[in-house]
């Protein structure tokens with residue numbers, strides 16, 4: 398008879414746990430240590446990748462007990478808690494976000510889809526920030542509406558507009574702040590209070606800020622979602638998503654993902670654990686580089702406007718300062734000469750990579766209107782500020798001076 402190690406893994410987690418970390422340790426220490434569960438069988442220092450699709454039961458009774466939820470343990474990698482590697486990642490991100498628990502996914506879009514499917518049914522209303530990632534816009538506007546769900550895209554940087562657009566059947570408020578790609582900022586605390594007062598669930602996409610700079614649950618949100626593809630992974634080498642919230646809420650999400658799939662792989666979970674160990678360091682460098690790049694762009698004669706939450710010229714600078722402890726690495730700007738000038742800039746960079754996605758260690762530059770937000774109708778793009786002249790830059794962790802000098806030479810050739 399083979400004895401399964403899962404009981405040992407659970408014991409190890411109980412010993413190391415995240416409860417004490419949450420209460421006593423600072424963010425940087427949590428990044429490194431929270432959730433870590435060395436394999437006590439061999440004394441392995443780092444969390445192993447449990448690269449398996451299924452788990453061996455001691456006996457038929459145990460298999461039945463696990464399926465019935467009467468015994469904790471692993472079953473099959475699609476069925477939460479997936480694998481011990483996933484459990485460690487969930488514990489780490491939950492500790493960093495200050496949430497009870499979480500669920501991982503194959504991508505950020507799979508995470509947002511599971512949240513929506515777990516909460517909404519025909520006749521319900523979803524209120525969303527009007528500027529969201531193109532995939533999120535497509536899911537809300539073209540897919541959820543096919544199932545009889547009403548969706549309003551609202552400028553959530555304006556509290557009056559949020560209030561006016563709440564309906565009797567509103568079930569969920571979805572905020573993306575700072576928003577991709579216009580960088581508008583919404584007041585998480587005020588909007589989540591509004592939602593709580595009328596029993597509506599509030600969800601914040603925290604992909605741009607990460608828990609290093611913004612902790613939506615502390616500000617009153619019920620749920621946080623991430624595309625782990627970005628800063629959590631941090632190295633542009635994985636796709637993943639995660640949802641963090643209260644145990645009961647996560648139970649509803651896991652019951653969806655159990656049937657729909659869209660599960661993160663063990664290797665990606667491991668890469669996310671590794672990414673989070675340096676999240677604090679990377680984010681601090683992304684942000685300190687970004688403020689320098691934003692300042693350079695703002696002073697450049699060929700640049701029309703710059704949106705970075707850390708600049709006093711940002712329309713919601715005060716809200717950003719209130720709810721963020723740093724302003725992350727994302728900047729959007731408008732270039733004089735519109736799309737043509739923007740194309741010349743993007744084709745002229747040498748150090749920066751012309752690529753979508755964000756949150757990588759290297760600097761990425763792209764054109765949202767024709768790339769990440771190409772699926773958003775032109776009139777919506779115009780109304781929400783996803784203009785043709787808008788170029789988005791994800792500032793990496795290189796030397797700021799080198800990023801600036803690359804942009805400078807590319808701008809000189811326009």
Ligand code: LCS
Pocket residue numbers: 504505506507530532533573577602604605623624625626636637638753754755769
């Ligand atoms: N939420 C935000 C704020 C995002 O920026 C993205 C992807 C997603 C969710 C979806 O995550 P995924 O499924 O890709 O893991 N944003 C992208 C972008 O700006 N360029 O490429 C992808």
